[in-house]
Amino acid sequence: METNSVATLIALPLALSPAAYIVERLNRKIHPGWLALLILALAWGVLGVAAYEFDREGTLTYRVGMMQLQLDGLSLFACGAILTLGTLTVIYSLDYMAEEGAADKYYALVLLLLGTMMGLVCTRDLFNLWVWFEAMAISGSFLVAFYREQPASLEAGVKYIVQSALGSAFILLGIALVLAETGTLDLQEIAQLNQDSVMLWAVGGLFIAGFGVKMALVPFHTWLPDAHAQAPSGISALLSGLVIEVALIALLRALTCVAFSWGTLLIAFGVVNMLVGNLLALRQTQIKRLLAYSSLSQMGYMVFGIGVGIYAQTLDGFEGGLFHFFNHALMKGLAFLAVGAFIYSLETHQPLQISDLRGASRRYPYIALALSLALLGLGGLPPLAGFMSKWQIFAAGIAVHEPLITLLVIFAALNSVLSLAYYAPIINVLYSRQTQVEIEQGRAVPPLMGLSLLVLSGAIVVIGVYPGLLHGALEPAARVLLTAFGG
Amino acid sequence: MTAWLVGLTIGLPWLGALIVWRVPDHSPQRQHGIAVIASLLTAAVSIGLLTTYSTEVALRLHIGGIFGDFILVPDGLGVLLAAIAAIIGSLTVIFSVAYMEHEACLSRYYALVLIFIGTMAGLVLAGNLLLMFFFWEITALCSYALIAFDHDNPAAVAGGLKALVITQLGGIGLLIGALTAYGRFGTDEIAVLLARAETLSKTELSLIAFSFLIAAMAKSAQVPFHSWLPGAMEAPTPISALIHAATMVNAGVYLLARFYPAFEDVTGWTTAVMTVGIVSALLAALMALVANDLKRVLAYSTISQLGYMVFAVGAGGIFASQFHLLSHAMFKALLFLGAGAVIHSVGTRDIRQMGGLWRSMPQVTIAFIIGAMALVGIPGTNGFWSKELILERGVEDSSPVFVVGLLIGVGLTALYTLRLIWLVFGGTPRFSGQVHEAPSAMRISLGILAVGSLVTWLLVSPLSKMLAETLPYHHLHSETTRDVISDVMTAPITVLALGWVALGFLLWGFHHRLGWLIARLQLLSQIAGQDFGFEALNRVVMRSTSTLAERLRSTQTGELNWNIWGIVAGLVVILIYVAVEV
Amino acid sequence: MNDEELTLLGVVILFGVGVYGLLLTHHLIKIVIALQIIGKAVIIAFAVAGTMSERVQLAQSLIVTIIVADTMVAVISLALVIQVKQRLGTLDARELSNLRR
Amino acid sequence: MDKLGLLLIAAFCAIQAIRTTNLLLSVLWLASVSALTSIVLFTLDAPQAAVIEISVGAGLVAVLLVFAISIAGEETLQDHDTLWKKILRRFPLITALLLLFWIILPLPETQPGVKDTATFSTILWEDRALDVLLQIVIIFSAVLSLLGLLADQKLPAAVQHHATPRPLDEATSLTEHVAIVEDEEPILEAERELV
Incomplete structure (x- = not known):
């Protein structure tokens, strides 16, 4: 169905971000953060409308010139995730960033980041996909x-932008080859052509490498711990919680234009990511860096699940991967x-050590x-959300009924146990009876920050106990991928 | 009605946990009070549940998608173990009122204990594998959190981590088995797996069977996964009694018993189970003989007794195993709590620094000796009846090698138990300072458990009726108490076993004159003292993992050019892969 | 090889030179320059793709977008480079390797 | 064939841009790469793209680079030995001039693509309007980042901690803060022209 709601959803944060930038200059009383929150609230409203329309009419489209924005199950799900974490991060930042200055730029760029991510998951045009991707990378760079007064932040920034740029050059080269081969850029048209040439397979490789940089697949991951650990915590949450996953969705969209089974390769990447991420995190003492490395291994689970989905054409693999997302x-x-x-x-502003x-x-x-819940959830312990999605991924893997995949599932489960070896000590430290003097004298945490933590903790437990809650949103999303990959 | 009882058995302690967690540290009386009330209520409900067992699904929560339904089934096996957890749980909590009197972080302690009680009930009542796994892991989590309860004690933290990691490793077995079953049947209901096990291919059924065996071995601390249990003794003693003796460690035996009908025809499975049981029983008994830490001796003895139960399942004695489980829960909780009372007043866990305690704490001594008698299997205690049933089963259904092993185990048990009692209560005191009799809260728990250790065997006929009626796939027939008595009394193995016990006692009696024998056994005792090398194996695995991690970390050089090399190399690898695949 | 394929070969060579630059140079400004070189290679790839698929005008409009995006990347990286110079007093990428392990 | 030749020359210039130790020379080599690129674009029937490439790629980016070098200072790093340095020192300027001359020369008529019925501007402004809109987004975020990165160090923390002495090389007053922000304006203007 043709509808405006898709365009409105994406345009809202993008078009209004300048407002967040200048509002403080117009009226000192209005804090840009609250304006950003208001904009996101409006976006929630639009998302609600879009979800209602989607429920009634199926996939929604919006035409700009020859290009289409399209809200299918997958984009609806991803937009929901983006807005959820985005809103909570903005609420959190209201107090967290209050003393850092540069609030105008911060909120404007956060809005741009969220908007570009939503656009990225909605576009149906291959080249446009790259433009969104690049816009996302650029809005993330600042x-x-x-903390540009810290050399470490600058270092992280330089690595982030240079490596992203190289990755996006790979993607562009791939897109050029697709254009040369097919003469069109519309993802669905390309998929229907179902081209089967050697050149396009190389394109797939370029895409995996290019998006892999942003997704932090293992040999491409080197920028991630620096960037995720150095950014302000709210941004770390967005980068680790959304950006790398959205890049995964972008990769999957792009891969649909190459008729080749990418399942094996993705499974391999997933397994390597799990192991390397866990091992790198194992001896880490800086807590944010540790979390960044653990993102590698969690990305491994997602990629593994989706790889199984592609390999065996099972809905559960896709659904598990997205659920874990x-x-x-x-x-x-x-x-x-x-x-x-x-x-x-x-x-x-010093890197926080676990012992602190x-x-x-x-x-x-x-x-x-809250931190313990998050860590235990990441470690895959019930009754927390992370367990349920891992269960689904593993179930999909076992259901393939191939010994090798079964072995890999066991390997993935072993990795889960390995990850506990670095999550659990953090919890031990938290519950130690001796108290670090600094933390005893720490200042109170404002209620709004607490609110974000509360909502997220609650969600983790509720989803863990009642995973069926998300089934309604996940199933159509997984089905989109299943159809796209020829199931 | 049943639905309510099931829901309350799991939900009540959780609710109590939630409440007690929020009670501030400056009002310990309220913390104790809430915990005691919640646990007692749970115990009452679980006793109610014992009367309403059935094979019907009591609670069904629709989750949807791959997760299917969460179901709870209060069948005989389930309600029995739930009741054990709840009752011993409440006794432990009462004991803790005195034992944990001046400890910090009581609200967290009680919250975790209560969560554990509810979870254990959930684990045994769960009617599908996902839910079972769910509870399975939470029990491990509670156990970890309680072992590492004193987070400033590095030994406790290490012990907790070790327990967590090893039981999680075993958990993978349960996970894989459950997922394999799901992959075939499209549902993970336990009843479906039991009913349709024959329809699975041979490989798949073996995969499930052996995966479950690994899970059970890790959870029930069987060799070679046993080494976490001695480490778990860093937990407060009531926790050792509840989690590491009476309930959680039984989950492995429970798992094997639950699925025995599905796996009994798998080639080699029953033999493997019996072997694991016997080997654990013997090795752990040897280790108990040389250990000097009071709680460690009990921990090894737990491993050994669990070995008997595992063996019983392998030999097809489902009822015998569950009966021994009940007996063991009673007398081992009693022994641990007794040990707790001793440690509480002496202030050390080293039995070489105890001795002569029977004078200063006679009541505890009596309770402890009752427990020890049950452990050894002296007639009149519950341990006697259940152990004899297992032996009988062994004679009927297994090779003579196993029977000999069982008998040696019986003798060793007698030996180490006597050594323990002598060193702790007998002789002259080897410590300084005043020792007092245990406080009343402790004595209440000890008394109830002591009585329980003497009388639970009278429950044979209702128990066996309950199990026979609600476990359709196990083909159990109900036995009356009188049958059991006549069976045991007429079986030659009973006499043989008692003879071995007597021999064990004799050996201890003459141990001063048996210096030459002990010298001969020195080497064995050294090996046993070092955990038969399993501890070293653990360390090697741990160290090599961490070395590997450290090596890998050096690849993160932080240099931009190096990072780019990584990206380019990755691209090349992918392109090569694609070229090869084409 | 036809003309287009030869041009693509040239593109790959130019791209390779850019990557070579990224691999070897430690100078931050030269790293930006290397990124620009890669950008040029990509642009030509698009033009070739346009002629091959006979959609030159489409390719042209894509190239414009790419140029803008590449320039913006250059702008931000240069801003970062200037900051690095001011805070650390060097333009050597090797000095920027304190975040390791 | 001629395109491959041009690209090989471009690759040579690119190598020079990377190898030379003199940053300004390096920028000039880059400009010649850009010029060659734009010639290739011309020969590939993409004149508009070629014009934008030469103006932005060779012009604006070079200006930006020189600007950055002038701020950051011309720090030469001995990356690797420069064997060809002496011979090639004088080449870039001449090459650049020659290339510019070539661009100004009348080029063969471009043949519009067959499949593309619409003109370049229709495609750019109508068919691919979304890309153009996104360019604005990109430019806006880049400008914000630029302002954020180059603006003075945030004041509140510094003001609050009088006790900690501030490094001299950092701007010390609000007026300077404004001045630095205003310095950025020329760049912004240039970027706006792009759109």
Whole structure:
């Protein structure tokens, strides 16, 4: 169905971000953060309308010139995830970023980041996909290097932008080859042509490498720990919880134009990512860096699930992967925000070491609990969300009934256990009875930050206990991928 | 009605946990009070549940999608174990009122204990594998959190982590088995797996069977996955009694018993189960003989007794295994709580620094000795009846090698139990300072458990009726108490076993004159003291993982050019793969 | 090889030179320059793709977008480079390797 | 064939741009790459793209680079030995001039693509309007990032902690802060022209 709601949903944060930038200059009383929140609230409204229309009419489209924006199950689901974590991050930032200055740019860029991500998942044009992708990368760059007075942030920023640029050059080269081969850029038209030439297979490789940089697939991941650890915690949450996953969706959209079974390769990447991410995190002492590395391994689970979906044409593989996407957004978001709350209370810009949190549960019982929930969820322990999505991914893998895949599922499960070896010590430190002096004297965490943490913790538990809650949104999303990959 | 009872058995302790977690540390009386009330209510409800067992699904929660339904079935096996968890749980909580009197973070302690009680009930009542796994993992989590309860004690933290990692490793077995079943049947209901096991291919059924065996071994601390249990003794003693003796460690035995009918025809499975049981029983008994930490001795003895139960399942003695499980829960909880009372007043866990305690704490001594008698299998205690049933089963259904092993185990049990009692209560005191009798809260728990250890065997006929009626696939026939008595009394193995016990006692009696024998056994005892090398194996695995991690970390050089090399190399690899595939 | 394929070969060579630059140079400004070179290669790839698929006008409009985006990347990276110079006093990428492990 | 030749020359210039130790020379080499690129674009029937490439790629980016070099200072790093340095020192200027001359020369008529019925501007402004809109988004975020990155260090923290001495090389007053922000304006103007 042709509708405006798709365009409105995406345009709203993009078009109104200048307002967030200048509002403070017009009227000192209006804080750009609250304006951003208002804009996101409006976006929620539009998303509601769009979801209603989607429910009644199926896929929604909006035509701009020859190009189409399209809200299918997958984009609807992804937009929901983006808005969820985005809104919570903005609420959180209201207090967290209050003393950092540059609020105007911060909120304007956060809105741009969220808007471009939503556009990215909605577009139906291959080249346009890249433009959204590039816009996302560019709007993220300042946010990564936000603490520009610190050399480490600048270092992270430089690595982020250079490596992203190289990745996006790979993607562009791939797109050029697709254009040369097919003469069109519309993803659905390309998929219908079902081209089967050697050149296009190379294109797939370029896409995996190019998007892989942003997704942090293993040999391409090197920028991620720096950028995710150096950014302000709210941005770390967005980067780790959304950006890498949205890049995954972009990759999947792009791969649909190449008729080749990418299942094996994705499964391989997933397995490598799990192992390397876990091992890199195992001996890490900086907590944000540790969380960043753990994103690698969590990305591994998603890629593994989707790889199984492509390989065996099972809905469960896709659904599990996407389910883990959503859960990881919540859990990693929560983890970064909770760590951010500690950073806030300690008033430090130094990298937070795990030992700095000794005995934090005495002074901050709720934040410590929230962080513990996030970590246990990431470790895949029930009754938390992360367990349920891993279960679904594993179930899809076993249901393939191939010994090798079964072995890989066991391997993935072993990795889950390995990850506990670095999550659990953090929890031990949190609940230590000796308390670090600094944390005892830390300042109180404002209620709005607590609110974000509360919502995310609640969501993790509720989804863990009642995973069927998301089935309604996940199933159509997974079905889109299943159809796209020829199921 | 049943639905309510099931819901309350799981939900009540959780609710209590939620409430007690929010009670501030400065009002410990309220913390104790809430915990005791919640646990007692749960115990009452679980006793109610014992009377309403059935094979019907009591609660069904529709989840949808791949997750199917969450169902809870209060069949005989389930309600029995739920009741054990709830009752011993409440006794432990009462004991804790005195034991944990001046500890910090009580609200967290009680919250975790209560969560554990509810979860254990959920684990045994779960009617589908996903839900079972769900509870399975939460019990591991509670166990981890309680072992590492004193987060400033590095040994406790290490012990907790070890327990978590090893039981999680085993958990993978349950996960894989459950997923394989789901992959075939499209549902993970336990009843479906039991009913349609024959329709699975041979490989798949073996995969499930052996996966479950690994899960059970890790959870029930069987060799070679046992090494977490001694480490778990860093937990507060009531926790050792509840989680690491009476309930959670039984989950493995429960799992095997539950699925026995599905797996009994799998080639080699029953033999494997019996072997695991016997080997664990013997090795752990040897280790118990040389250990000097009071709680560790009990931990090894737990491993050993669990070995008997595992063996019983392998030999097809489902009822015998569950009966021994009940007996063991009673007397081992009693022993642990007794040990707790001793440790509480002496202030050390080293039995070489105890001795002569029977004078200063006679009541605890009596309770402990009752427990020890049950452990050894002295006639009149519940341990006697259940152990004899297992032996009988072994004679009927297994090879003579196993029977010999069982008998040696019986003798070793007698030996180490006597050694323990002598070193702790007998002789002259080897410590300084005043020792007092246990406080009343402790004595209440000990008394109830002591009585329980003496009388639970009278429950044979209702128990066996309950199991026979609600486990359609196990083909159990109900036995009356009188049958069991006459069976046991007429079986030659009983006499043989008692003879071995007597031999064990004799050996201990003459142990001063048996210096030459002990010297001969020195080497064995050294090996046993080092955990038969399993501990070293753990360390090697741990160290190599962490070395690998450290090596890998050096690839993150932080240099931009190096990172670009990585990207280019990755692209090349992908392109090569694509070229090869084409 | 026809003309287009030869041109694509040239594109790949130019792209390779850019990547070579990224691999070898430690100078931050030269890294930006290398990125620009890669950008040029990509632009030509699009023009070739346009002629091959006979959609030159489409390719042209895509190239415009690419140029704008590449320039913006250059702008931001140069801004970062200037910051690096001011805070660290160097333009050597090797000095920017404190975030390791 | 001629295109391959041009591209090989471009690759040569690119190597020079990377190898030379003199940053300004390096920028000039880059400009010649850009010029060659735009010639290739011409020969590939993409004149408009070629014009934009030469103006933005060779012009604006070079200006930006020189601007950045002038701020950051011309720091030469001995990356790797420069064997060809002496011979090639004088080449870039001459090459650049020659290339410019070639661009100004009348080029063969471009043949519009067969499949594309619409003209370039129709395609750009109508068919691919979304890309253009997104360019605005990109430019806006880039400008915001630029302002954010180059603006003075945030004041509140510095003001609050009088005790900690501030490094001298950082701007110390609000007026300077404004001045630096205003310095960015020329760049912004240039970027707006692009759109």
